[in-house]
Amino acid sequence: MISEILKYSLKFILLVLVQVLILNNIQYSGFINPYAYILFLLILPVRIPKSLLLIIAFFTGLTVDMFGNSIGLHASACLLLAYARPMVLRILAPRDGYETDTVPSIIGQGFKWFMIYTALLTVIHHLLLFYLESFRLSEFFTTFVRALSSSLATITVIILFQYLFFNQFEVKK
Secondary structure, eight states, X not given: OHHHHHHXXXXXXXXXXXXHHTGGGOOBTTTBOOOGGGHHHHTSOTTOOHHHHHHHHHHHHHHHHHHHTOTTHHHHHHHHHHHHHHHHHHHTOOTTOOOTTOOOOHHHHOHHHXXXXXXXXXXXXXXXXXXHHXXXXXXXXXXXXXXHHHHHHHHHHHHHHIIIIIGGGOOOO
16 A cells, blocks of 8 residues: 555656656647646556545646646646546446456556547546637637647657556556
């Protein structure tokens, strides 16, 4: 239990630091901005209680908001991601359901499953984030393109993180 908390705390710190120090400074023509910190919410165990998931999501988003001076945008987008996550997991569930210690990852569920899971939740997160940031309908299509292009960049970064860093933590027992 303590080792799990430590492991997830280290992942949280790593992802938030990468987001704040590196990825927040990457913008390609104002259209592409990867948000890899959401990987932390994606790799939490499947059986985590919904209330705890929402609390963790709120504080994850709030942490990024504090460093990015974005006044609750990331917190609200993370809350929507956390709210939608159990539904997406239910839709993608295997016939026999998930095992009690299942952690969403490329190793555990395979590339195709993880790609669909990541893409759905990333697009949900980014659509809310970018529409709240824009907050005007006159830029509807521009905001939509920004959200989708940033989603593609985020998904790419998340897949790279899964292969480069997090696979070594997810070795089966």
